[in-house]
Amino acid sequence: MALSRRVAYIDLSTGKIETKPIPVEIRKKFLGGRGLDAYLLYNHCPPGVDAFSPENPLIVSAGLLVGTLASATSRTHTMAKSPLTGLLGSCNMGGFFSPELRWAGFDHLVIKGKADKPVYIWIHNGEIEIRDAKNLWGKSVTDAQWAVREELGDPDVKCLVCGPAGEKLVRYANVMTGVKNAGGRTGMGAVMGSKNLKLIAVRGTMDIKIAYPKEALEFNKRFIEQITTAKVNQTMGILGTPFIWGATNSWGGVRVNNFQYNQLLFADDVEPERFHEISNETFGKYHMAGCFACQVHCRARYRIPDGPYKGCYDEGPEYTTQGAFASEVGCTSALTVLTGNYLCNQYGVDWLELGSLISWAMELYEKGILTIKDTGGIDLRFGNDEAVIEMIKHVCERDTWLGDVLAEGGLRAAEIIGKDSEQYLIHVKGMQNLHSDERATPALALNIATASRGSDHLRSRPAIDLYHLPEPVLRKIYSSPIPYDGPLSSDFREYAGKPWQVFWQEQCFMAVDCLGICKYHTTFLGATLPNFEDWPKVIYYNTGLEFTPQELWTIAERCNNMERLFNIREGLTPDDPHKGDILVDRYFNEPAKRGAPDVIGARIDREKFLKMRAEFYRYHGWDEKTGAPTEETLKRLGIDNEPSHLL
Amino acid sequence: MFKDKSTAETLKSTRTYGQFRCPNPTCLDRLVPKPGEKTVKCPKCGTEWRVVWLKPDLPRIRGPVWETNIEIARKKLEEVEKKGG
Numbered sequence: 177m178a179l180s181r182r183v184a185y186i187d188l189s190t191g192k193i194e195t196k197p198i199p200v201e202i203r204k205k206f207l208g209g210r211g212l213d214a215y216l217l218y219n220h221c222p223p224g225v226d227a228f229s230p231e232n233p234l235i236v237s238a239g240l241l242v243g244t245l246a247s248a249t250s251r252t253h254t255m256a257k258s259p260l261t262g263l264l265g266s267c268n269m270g271g272f273f274s275p276e277l278r279w280a281g282f283d284h285l286v287i288k289g290k291a292d293k294p295v296y297i298w299i300h301n302g303e304i305e306i307r308d309a310k311n312l313w314g315k316s317v318t319d320a321q322w323a324v325r326e327e328l329g330d331p332d333v334k335c336l337v338c339g340p341a342g343e344k345l346v347r348y349a350n351v352m353t354g355v356k357n358a359g360g361r362t363g364m365g366a367v368m369g370s371k372n373l374k375l376i377a378v379r380g381t382m383d384i385k386i387a388y389p390k391e392a393l394e395f396n397k398r399f400i401e402q403i404t405t406a407k408v409n410q411t412m413g414i415l416g417t418p419f420i421w422g423a424t425n426s427w428g429g430v431r432v433n434n435f436q437y438n439q440l441l442f443a444d445d446v447e448p449e450r451f452h453e454i455s456n457e458t459f460g461k462y463h464m465a466g467c468f469a470c471q472v473h474c475r476a477r478y479r480i481p482d483g484p485y486k487g488c489y490d491e492g493p494e495y496t497t498q499g500a501f502a503s504e505v506g507c508t509s510a511l512t513v514l515t516g517n518y519l520c521n522q523y524g525v526d527w528l529e530l531g532s533l534i535s536w537a538m539e540l541y542e543k544g545i546l547t548i549k550d551t552g553g554i555d556l557r558f559g560n561d562e563a564v565i566e567m568i569k570h571v572c573e574r575d576t577w578l579g580d581v582l583a584e585g586g587l588r589a590a591e592i593i594g595k596d597s598e599q600y601l602i603h604v605k606g607m608q609n610l611h612s613d614e615r616a617t618p619a620l621a622l623n624i625a626t627a628s629r630g631s632d633h634l635r636s637r638p639a640i641d642l643y644h645l646p647e648p649v650l651r652k653i654y655s656s657p658i659p660y661d662g663p664l665s666s667d668f669r670e671y672a673g674k675p676w677q678v679f680w681q682e683q684c685f686m687a688v689d690c691l692g693i694c695k696y697h698t699t700f701l702g703a704t705l706p707n708f709e710d711w712p713k714v715i716y717y718n719t720g721l722e723f724t725p726q727e728l729w730t731i732a733e734r735c736n737n738m739e740r741l742f743n744i745r746e747g748l749t750p751d752d753p754h755k756g757d758i759l760v761d762r763y764f765n766e767p768a769k770r771g772a773p774d775v776i777g778a779r780i781d782r783e784k785f786l787k788m789r790a791e792f793y794r795y796h797g798w799d800e801k802t803g804a805p806t807e808e809t810l811k812r813l814g815i816d817n818e819p820s821h822l823l
Numbered sequence: 824m825f826k827d828k829s830t831a832e833t834l835k836s837t838r839t840y841g842q843f844r845c846p847n848p849t850c851l852d853r854l855v856p857k858p859g860e861k862t863v864k865c866p867k868c869g870t871e872w873r874v875v876w877l878k879p880d881l882p883r884i885r886g887p888v889w890e891t892n893i894e895i896a897r898k899k900l901e902e903v904e905k906k907g908g
């Protein structure tokens with residue numbers, strides 16, 4: 177049964193391994209994946225613990241539907257306290273790791289302690305071993321995976337791995353699987369490194385019994401049709417996610433030169449069609465690949481066409497890579513984006529965080545806060561492609577003063593650099609913002625300000641707000657499964673109605689993260705993709721568990737509140753510039769200067785923003801002053817006695 | 824046991840192939856490029872866009888016609904700055 181998978185507790189200090197079944201009652205409250213991880217983290221992470229302490233649990237999981245007959249159920253989730261923000265650490269990636277984990281018998285791994293030497297964990301058909309990793313330590317993301325496959329004599333072993341950046345405790349190092357599937361943001365790879373844990377290898381051949389296989393397959397056909405006929409997914413299947421950056425840059429919604437402009441001019445060489453051409457030329461016509469059970473196939477394959485890494489194989493880039501190594505750093509070269517992408521994938525580092533930090537350092541250099549002595553002789557001006565590539569290496573190797581400082585993350589780096597450096601840092605809760613500029617889009621601004629893991633577009637971003645959808649269509653989407661009769665506007669510059677859209681999206685994304693479904697298969701980039709009303713069927717046919725759409729919504733709310741409880745416990749207060757639900761001043765003070773005519777002059781109105789935030793808190797049942805869930809909210813969601821230590 | 828069609832499924836009928844919207848936020852009208860056309864101009868705000876055809880019925884805005892849109896943006900910025908925005 178999909179419900180028979182277990183949770184394993186692995187102590188790397190003592191070598192003790194224990195496994196437990198997951199009670200159905202817990203499933204019904206948290207489903208699996210990210211939601212159940214939030215429960216486990218709140219229960220197993222001691223309050224106030226240092227993120228690099230052995231006591232910080234690293235939790236790895238598969239969603240409830242992963243490895244079943246449902247579409248795009250490929251997602252692996254990882255959670256711990258973040259070494260970057262000191263708040264919730266969480267990341268999600270596609271690929272093939274989590275289905276294999278389930279076929280090997282497990283849904284959740286809770287890894288505690290610290291090994292006294294580098295180790296890896298080997299999980300196969302219900303068995304778990306801790307093994308010596310001295311031959312893997314120091315290896316790149318892909319080399320480590322091939323080496324362990326060779327050692328285990330099985331090319332089909334799937335791995336979750338930290339790269340050299342994680343070993344060196346770069347505070348925003350990723351966990352990775354395959355070539356480019358990245359669990360980015362919040363530094364879960366660094367938590368792996370702090371435990372001397374290089375890799376988790378899995379291989380499983382244990383069947384997952386499907387509750388109603390015929391119906392599950394039949395319904396999945398409908399689901400696939402729904403997904404593959406959407407214009408957005410047809411575009412993704414050709415251009416991958418770079419189309420998102422291209423569309424956003426068109427109207428002036430990206431950050432350029434850190435945050436001085438909002439459109440990268442004459443960007444033809446880094447537009448999605450250019451990457452498509454390079455993939456065609458270097459890999460061939462059929463260069464798009466996909467994750468487990470996905471029909472969209474948004475992952476491009478390519479070889480670097482030129483330069484010192486010419487011929488190296490890689491996958492991507494993503495829209496976030498274009499943001500990191502084109503617009504934010506003021507570069508207009510496809511080669512820089514592709515080379516940066518390759519290096520980040522091999523080092524196992526979050527390119528989004530790193531690109532943003534390099535662009536920040538560039539602005540500091542431009543303003544004379546950093547000098548050529550500080551940069552180690554690198555001419556760190558905007559648009560210097562070579563400087564960007566050099567800085568990626570120095571941060572991941574931590575081999576120069578500035579590289580080492582930036583490896584600490586923005587807020588720590590600002591403290592070390594001093595002067596007015598923090599004023600130019602573009603972050604929320606200590607995590608750098610995505611490359612996008614949300615000054616013209618209040619909904620997206622509220623999203624990044626309140627996202628549970630710091631500035632983030634994958635927690636609650638109502639991206640369809642950018643599509644100018646007619647009000648009746650918006651109403652259909654946002655009034656289900658919970659009735660909503662408040663305002664909704666087709667104009668993305670409006671404030672009214674946006675808090676509900678962000679709130680709705682937050683529950684939607686939590687639900688897919690609990691199920692292990694890719695976000696491109698729900699209401700994110702496409703308005704006509706499956707959500708709450710579609711999932712009960714998939715869950716029922718595959719697992720036998722019955723939920724109404726409203727019940728799924730409540731589960732998502734419960735899980736989001738578990739994350740909120742964790743953040744509140746670790747010091748979140750609404751207006752704290754380092755840990756709060758607030759934007760940096762530039763959003764409020766500096767108007768957009770480029771892009772579509774109706775975007776020019778846009779900035780966030782502070783008063784209206786605070787009103788939106790208060791409304792968003794009200795939907796949640798959070799106290800307006802403290803931002804904490806009220807007693808009533810916790811009771812309503814049945815989490816008023818946490819930590820309850822049931823698992 | 825389940826509703827025949829979910830809201831998302833019913834919304835499929837609102838999908839519009841062969842067209843896109845002008846990316847300028849007040850131009851809610853759709854732009855319908857002629858098959859194979861390489862640029863399209865918004866009749867409402869005057870912005871101009873480069874078009875690529877991913878499939879015969881799937882046009883996409885590749886990016887702005889830079890010279891046109893930069894000039895429009897420059898004028899708009901002047902106006903905004905005059906107003907003290």
Ligand code: SF4
Pocket residue numbers: 248250270271465466467468470471472473474475694695696
């Ligand atoms: S849409 Fe892309 S990221 Fe999502 S499952 Fe498919 S290939 Fe993976």
